[in-house]
Amino acid sequence: MKYVPEDTDFRSFIEELKKSSQIEFSEDLIDIISESGDMAGSPYAHWRWKKKFIADVVIWPEKEEEVVEIVKLANRFSVPITPRGAGTCYFGSNNPTFGGIILDLKRMTNYNVNKDENKVITQTGISFQTLNNNLIEDSFELGGYPSSALASTIGGWVGTGGSHGIGTYHYGSFVDQILDMKVVNPMGDIQIVDSKKDIDKFFGTCGIFGIITEISLKIYPCRKKKSLFIGYNKLNDLISMIQKIKQMDNLYLISFTDKNYEMRNLNISNYNYYFFIVLIEGNETFSHSKEQIEKISKKYSGNLLSNEISEQKWKAYLKQETKIKRDTPVLTLQSIKTNLENCKDLIKNFEALAEKRILNHCIYGSINHDLSVRLLLITPTDNKKIYHFLASKALSHRIVKNIYKTEKGEVYSYGLQNSIYLDKFESDKVEKWRKLKSDVDPNFIFNPLKLVETKTSYRRINTIFEMNLFWRKIAAKIKTAKRVNFPKDKSLSKKPEQTTLGKNLKSD
Ligand SMILES: Cc1cc2nc3c(=O)[nH]c(=O)nc-3n(C[C@H](O)[C@H](O)[C@H](O)COP(=O)(O)OP(=O)(O)OC[C@H]3O[C@@H](n4cnc5c(N)ncnc54)[C@H](O)[C@@H]3O)c2cc1C
Incomplete structure (x- = not known):
């Protein structure tokens, strides 16, 4: 490996830091473990299997001068530095792959x-x-x-x-x-x-x-906002609806989800797909925009849900992705950057593959004005059910591979996990970054094994995952493959309409 630090002298770095600096740091296991992972479950699984990717020290600078001081010292002793915010990235972009320093920047808040x-x-x-x-x-x-x-x-x-x-x-x-x-x-x-x-x-x-x-x-x-929530049974209708309203000038946020996603979030399951809109105060009044949207949505067999539900969705918006994580031990997902037109096929392929391989799945898409989409393809799983877990990861891999091969999009964000796709499918980008990396970071101390270098090869991952999908196919055929039943799935699949929200929905 070329773009990684060599001859790291961590002990001398720490001794020097203790002698010369007032900056707070910790080598306690509790700190280094809690600051070395991210939101997804995969890095946790990595630790269990490989006991790798753990920092040696966490440092909490408060000022820019302190960051400068740490970087200069780290350079002297070739100690890797992984900058860290809240650790909510999904793809291990802040996993400290060569130990060293986690530079936690959360105290820099002025x-x-x-x-x-x-x-x-x-x-x-x-x-x-x-x-x-x-x-x-x-x-x-x-x-x-x-x-x-x-x-x-x-x-x-x-x-x-x-x-x-x-x-x-x-x-x-x-x-x-x-x-x-x-x-x-x-x-x-x-x-x-x-x-x-x-x-x-x-x-x-x-x-x-x-x-x-x-x-x-x-x-x-600051301007007022108003949310609307619409249910659809067909994905095509939802997508046509989005294309129809895209020109409205007071759209602030538009996103879509499916039934499996909303079952976990709002306990609703009456429609197969859901479309969420937030309007921003502008030239049109909210009531006029709502009327327009309702009229168009009827054309595409959409049903506007109650204000109560749409407000509840908006209120809980910042917690919804984490809800899935909380209900399931491992949040395996892939995040794709694509466009609305390609979404149809991507989602259909994803759903078909997940159903055939008996895997849990749900989707979430958020859209920008140019109709580009951040599409989350989620396969909730449990790493204790090893075959389900591996097949879920393999499914994400198959989808990404197809996306690059058919030129329908690219990975939305990179980290430890997604860098193999860069190397394989976006080599021009990587070459440019490699050159820049060698120029600006000759000791390769900033966040190693991200973007410019990978520890594992695409070929190896591809072989393992394709074999997994093959075995899963056989297991599905001979009926030994099972979905994971998370506690919430059981209660929901019995009586989804019995919840208060379910009742509201029905009366809409
Ligand atoms: C529930 C949930 C919802 C999400 N929603 C969205 C969404 O709507 N849109 C979206 O794009 N993403 C989303 N994400 C992904 C993620 O939250 C975002 O990318 C987020 O901004 C990462 O911020 P963080 O502080 O957690 O960064 P971290 O995860 O700590 O770090 C992310 C990367 O940035 C680097 N880094 C951190 N701070 C600095 C710095 N000061 N200078 C240089 N590099 C730095 C880290 O080394 C790492 O490589 C979501 C994730 C979760 C868990």
Whole structure:
């Protein structure tokens, strides 16, 4: 392996840190374990199987100067640094693959609002929720934020290259909100990054070229929102509906889910697919927009659900993806960047494959104004049921492979897990990053084994997963394959309509 640190002298680094620095750090097992994983279950499974990917120390800087100090020291002793926000990325982009330092930036939370210039200048460890709530008190709001906003940090969404989230339909991708940034590069120098071309280098590249310490973001006068929720039985109808309303100028958020997803979230299951819309105050009144949407949705056999349910969905929006995680031991999913047109086939293939292989599944898609989609293909599983777990991961792999082969999209964000696809299918991008990495980080200490290098080969993963899918096919044929019955599935599959929400739905 070429792009990884060598001759790391961790003990000397720690001794020097103790001698020369006031910055808080911990080598306690509880800290290094809790800061070495992310939201998905796979890294947890990795630890169990390989006992790898655990940091040696967690450091909590509060100021940019402290980040500089740590980076310079780490460089001296070739100690790898993995920057970390809230750890909500799904694909192991903050797993410390060579031990070393987890640089937890969550104490870097200072910010300043400039109302005259409609911008906020903030340190990057602050969570979206905290920053946005504070802005709202000043009658401003951010242009967009991920649905992990309760925890996820500003720096983390730059690291994962967030383009689709709440508000991005109206205001555009997160990269369009960035005015300029301050970055500590791998040599420990501070850089001001203010051109689109340079900002792009750090957007979606997992901090391998620099640690973003401060960022200046556009802000907007806060406006009222109104949510609508529509049920469909056919995916084609839902997609036609989205295409029909896309020109309305007061759409703030549009997303869709399926029955399996909403059973876990709102306890509803009367329709096969659900379409969620949030309108933003504008030239049209909410009631006029609602009438228009209702009229069009009827044409496509959609049923507008009660206000109560749509408000409940909106209120719980920031918790919905985590709900699935809480109900199931392992949240195996793949996140795809595609467009609405391709979604139809992708979802149908995914559902057909999951059904044939007797695997649990659900979907969530969030859409931007250009009809690009962040599509989550979720296969809830349990790593104790090893065949189900492996087949679930294999299913995600098969889908990604097909997506690249048919040019229907690409992986939405990368990390330890998804870097193999980059190497195989997006080699031009990787070559460009490799060159840049060698130039800016000659000791390869920033977030190793992400994007530019992988530990395992695509061929190996492909062989293992395809074999798995083959065995699963046979198991399904001879009826030994079983879905995992999570506690909630049992109660829901018996009487879905008995819930209060179910009753409301029926009367709609
Ligand atoms: C429930 C849930 C909902 C989600 N919803 C969305 C969504 O709507 N849209 C979407 O795009 N994603 C979504 N995600 C994915 C993820 O939450 C986002 O990508 C999020 O912004 C990551 O932020 P974080 O603070 O958790 O970063 P982390 O997971 O801690 O880090 C992400 C990457 O950025 C790097 N990094 C962190 N901070 C910095 C920094 N200051 N400088 C340089 N690199 C840094 C890390 O090393 C890592 O590579 C969701 C995830 C969950 C669990």
